[in-house]
Amino acid sequence: MKEVGVGIIGFGTVGAGVAEGLLKGADLITRRCGVTVALKGVADLDIETDRGVEVPKTLLSTDALALVARPDVAVVVELIGGTGIAYTVVKTALEAGKSVVTANKKLLAEKGEELFALARAKGVDLYFGASVGGGIPIIRSLRDGLVANDIRAIYGILNGTCNYILTRMAREGSGFDAVLADAQRLGYAEANPSLDIDGFDTAHKICILASLAHGVSVPLDQVPVTGIRGLDPVDVHYADELGYVIKLLAVCKAHGNRLEVRVNPTLVPKDHPLASVNDVFNAVLVDGSMTGDTLYYGKGAGRAATASAVISDIVSVARHVASGTPREAEPLPPLAQSGKALLAPEDCTSRFYIRLMVREACGMVGRFATILGDHGVSIFAASQHEATEAQREAGYVPVVILTQPAREGDILAALTEITAQGIVRSMPLHMCML
């Protein structure tokens, strides 16, 4: 039985879970894969704090680059995070001809092009299965299971913190700030929650899935991102009445050579499979040209689930090392060189939910319909809602309009015109509908 040595850099939550999983699962892994995966060491600046896992002290060290350089370490697992020492570790490992496993979305987003090119040049693997969806094998399914499919669309609920907040707002009718504060108290949201609630984490992940699906490197900074910060509970309530739940949805749709990639709060019909994905769970719906819709669901984060994905990568890479043949990563040319381009946000088409705050509702729906119609937007449904106390005090009542499929640019132009006419309190809110 061939043995492949593994070094883990970073002994945080996930690092400790991976170390424990490799040690506890050694026999299982060997039996299932025909390769012995041997943990040679774990490096971290702090090797004193108790991580609550059974990892022998003798495996711990503080010198990351020394562990990377060890001749008996063939696979380097980077679990530090960030783009500082993590970048040095990954680059050093690849340059030394070692395969790398990482869960570092930020590193992939900022340095991915360089690092994947280096891995290809050196003939080694750079695996990143834990970077999206935690324990859900979505990256593996896209790369292998759906290899014969043109990927027509991907819809993902990819951030557990946002989904937890949205689930509680829908269940309890609570306000955003109160639920966020509670989520922070319970450890479901960071003290600085921006990366999650402003949609950037979700954007990182859809870029990775879009890149895999379409064989190009999709640049994060060109993806329009709207998070859930400040979502008004009245919209959660109106969506519910209309038969929808609001989810932070990442979307990647192919329109010929144009890719629509975006992150938005979106109204999802209650009978859609993504509507019942609640709490911290993640799910990804993939529409393949041969399979049609397939859906993948599970815990998107947490020590053990993420460690499961990292170990799955380690095992695949170890198999390649044992047989002397790396997977040979698909080239991911920059989008600009690929003949493809991102669809401009204003050209994205969707049904839209629009909420307008008007001083007098009488006759307003007809007036809005006329202005929307002037911009080529048809109305599917419209309703005036009873004002909340705060709304009554402010002297405004809400009107909700659902549109037929329309260009977002046309919606914006119509809403700008409505706002300019002074008949609404402020620029109306609009959200995509699935």
Add this chain to the structure above:
Amino acid sequence: MKEVGVGIIGFGTVGAGVAEGLLKGADLITRRCGVTVALKGVADLDIETDRGVEVPKTLLSTDALALVARPDVAVVVELIGGTGIAYTVVKTALEAGKSVVTANKKLLAEKGEELFALARAKGVDLYFGASVGGGIPIIRSLRDGLVANDIRAIYGILNGTCNYILTRMAREGSGFDAVLADAQRLGYAEANPSLDIDGFDTAHKICILASLAHGVSVPLDQVPVTGIRGLDPVDVHYADELGYVIKLLAVCKAHGNRLEVRVNPTLVPKDHPLASVNDVFNAVLVDGSMTGDTLYYGKGAGRAATASAVISDIVSVARHVASGTPREAEPLPPLAQSGKALLAPEDCTSRFYIRLMVREACGMVGRFATILGDHGVSIFAASQHEATEAQREAGYVPVVILTQPAREGDILAALTEITAQGIVRSMPLHMCML
């Protein structure tokens, strides 16, 4: 770029889909995997009938074994079905040192031990990803994505015909025979539907998943199987009232060295992710020791979805052929030699739904509760239902009892005693609850 030659044996629905997919997707596959997969030929006794796909006549032949023997064919794809010529083709290919891809559940169930041993001895691959779940990459996820996990439980809706019938019965309140006849007319059920509706197809599939999850060969003939034939719409109705839907569920649960593997109609709570799997869709819920619950959902059958899974296997095998290293299949020792055993059906524990037809309901629930209690079974809920017209005419009214978790053996003993007392029309019906 290395080229790997593929020969397809069987030009039926799936065979035609695979041939078309390989030809149309050739560039995509090459780009994604770094290997050129070249279709060398398709063999079938009938090469005249139009399959509605664009496959050049020059690729078609009637001599299967000649195609298998061609030196430029390294991967043989068996899509004939059955255990006659299919067995000969697979065995001949493996003996010639060629890797094989098949979707043939029956062949795996009856000849799997011999064929997997042969593949291991010859150092080639025998892949079967399309045998369970159609286009859903569930086998790949179990083998690779969840490789670090002890698989604690698998719950599967694995037969599209049954799920279609159950969905329509629940939606329309229709009777089993009427929906089955309609499904046959629409092509969703075979003229001889036994393999599907009596649960055997589902049993084949859970045996494959159980074998993969636990590294033993689980024998089909030891798995208790109950299908959905003759399911009474009143039970669908009562289940609905109680907040459940009835699904034909395949279960594989680990209890130490005892494996519980069975197929039963089961009451699934409406808020469970499996409850919303409708029509011909399949889904598999896997409870892994590290991931917790993950769920995989999609079309379980159909030309393109099944072809997608077959091509995914072909690509993996072709990569191994190109690199000269087969996956090295995990040995699957017969259950009897593994130190594991199947849990006896009577030792399986579940909550149960029991429907009894009684002549007079008055005082009966108490009497049933006493008898159930004597056998160690506690009642969770009980209700007497208004009799249907037919029931009234027959002079019986239905009583429904839901139990706390109980051994099925105890349930059966209690129901036998109840029946012997002559207070019910016939042996009461009981079904598992998830």
